[in-house]
Amino acid sequence: MITFQLNGAPIQIADQGRTLLQVLRDDLHLSGAKLGCGEGECGACTVLVNGRPVCSCLVATKTLEGAAVTTIEALAQTPDGTEICSALARTGGVQCGFCTPGIVMAWAGRHSDDTPDDALEGNLCRCTGYVKIRSALEQTGSLPTKPPSTSDKADLSLKDALARLAENPNLIPIAGGTDLVVRAGHNLQSLRLFPLARLNAPELHQVFREGDTLIIGALMRWQDILHDPVIAQTVPILRDVAYGVGSPQIRNAATIGGNIATASPAGDGLPALVALQARIRLIHRDGTREMPVADFITGPGRTQRRSGELIAGFVIPAKCLGQPQTFTKVGPRKAQAISKLSLATVKVPDDPAGISFAFGAVGPVPMTCPKAHHALASGIRDEDRLGSAAELAMSEITPIDDMRSTASYRRRVAGNLLIRHCRKLFAHDS
Numbered sequence: 001m002i003t004f005q006l007n008g009a010p011i012q013i014a015d016q017g018r019t020l021l022q023v024l025r026d027d028l029h030l031s032g033a034k035l036g037c038g039e040g041e042c043g044a045c046t047v048l049v050n051g052r053p054v055c056s057c058l059v060a061t062k063t064l065e066g067a068a069v070t071t072i073e074a075l076a077q078t079p080d081g082t083e084i085c086s087a088l089a090r091t092g093g094v095q096c097g098f099c100t101p102g103i104v105m106a107w108a109g110r111h112s113d114d115t116p117d118d119a120l121e122g123n124l125c126r127c128t129g130y131v132k133i134r135s136a137l138e139q140t141g142s143l144p145t146k147p148p149s150t151s152d153k154a155d156l157s158l159k160d161a162l163a164r165l166a167e168n169p170n171l172i173p174i175a176g177g178t179d180l181v182v183r184a185g186h187n188l189q190s191l192r193l194f195p196l197a198r199l200n201a202p203e204l205h206q207v208f209r210e211g212d213t214l215i216i217g218a219l220m221r222w223q224d225i226l227h228d229p230v231i232a233q234t235v236p237i238l239r240d241v242a243y244g245v246g247s248p249q250i251r252n253a254a255t256i257g258g259n260i261a262t263a264s265p266a267g268d269g270l271p272a273l274v275a276l277q278a279r280i281r282l283i284h285r286d287g288t289r290e291m292p293v294a295d296f297i298t299g300p301g302r303t304q305r306r307s308g309e310l311i312a313g314f315v316i317p318a319k320c321l322g323q324p325q326t327f328t329k330v331g332p333r334k335a336q337a338i339s340k341l342s343l344a345t346v347k348v349p350d351d352p353a354g355i356s357f358a359f360g361a362v363g364p365v366p367m368t369c370p371k372a373h374h375a376l377a378s379g380i381r382d383e384d385r386l387g388s389a390a391e392l393a394m395s396e397i398t399p400i401d402d403m404r405s406t407a408s409y410r411r412r413v414a415g416n417l418l419i420r421h422c423r424k425l426f427a428h429d430s
Helices: 020-025 081-092 100-108 131-138 160-169 222-225 229-233 236-243 258-264 269-277 370-376 385-397 407-425
Strands: 002-006 009-013 044-049 054-055 069-070 172-176 193-195 207-210 215-216 281-286 287-293 297-299 310-316 325-330 339-347 353-361
Touching: 020 044, 044 100, 054 160, 081 100, 081 131, 160 193, 160 281, 160 287, 160 310, 160 353, 193 353, 215 229, 215 339, 222 229, 222 236, 229 236, 236 325, 236 339, 258 310, 269 339, 269 353, 325 407, 339 407, 353 407, 370 385, 385 407
Parallel strands: 002 069, 172 193
Antiparallel strands: 002 009, 044 054, 044 069, 207 215, 215 310, 281 287, 281 310, 325 339, 339 353
């Protein structure tokens, strides 16, 4: 059985491999959260988990032990919820109403820095055009009081967790699960999930210094990375990556470790960590090992993680911290879009080329283009040299034609991006 708080009251449900949305609608008859896209794109199913807006269609109930869940049925009865709903009604921000519960939940759980556009990035409305919705939210008062996060579910020591993983090789570690649930087609019955939310391991949720390096815990959620001041100061490229990782609902669940473990060629975090020359730290009952992120990814969905291992974090070397960094993601939307291609570039003073870079979504793994890198190592960075390096990069990447783009388009844009990034990073060099 799984025990959690639902709208302030304790509840127990059987672990039947279903999503939170399925349980809310089918078992508990709470129909405020709607099934729209089922992939975290529309926001109609938004609820609060520990005070954060998430897509309930992507939340495996297995991960809810000890959590606090709030739905529109409860929030609408509070003074803050009533204020938001009333403002939407006054401004005509409601038409068919299908999206409205998700909009209310997203605004109620927004980050303190969020504008209406930021908070509603993950909520689609096909009726109003958003103008009246934005007007309504701007009329509401201060941030609603969020339910306190609960730590009751952090009841498993890291030592015991690693022992369980070593003894049960079929266990699948799950953090946010935003990719895993979609790939499983919301049918989780056959998967032996191991919720990492139960881990009592604060270091996996933090950014901290270790000597002259920076460690980013694998369970850092992208929303926290987006707003973390240490990230902004030392590795701002990861902040830029975070901004394009889904919506606030996705970022509130998805972790940097999960993004790398998925090993999608279009994964936004991969080229940035490779450009940062980061090392991945893997822990096992029998010890710890590290390797470059570039070596960890071996192909689409394939990594060098061994049975019983857990990704603990990422080690960023001192030489890349605080250096000029640039990330560009090319896609049909600013966020919530799978990359057509991406490029991450970091200025590295002791590198022969002066920079480290990696392309995403133009090959089975992040592409570092050794020939182009060698061409830049000459130190000559006029337009002819940059153009030659771009041509070499275009010949080294291996893009494909798919529903999002063509290989020829990806090659051309990749070359242009490399030139643009080099101009920016080398602009003030003598």
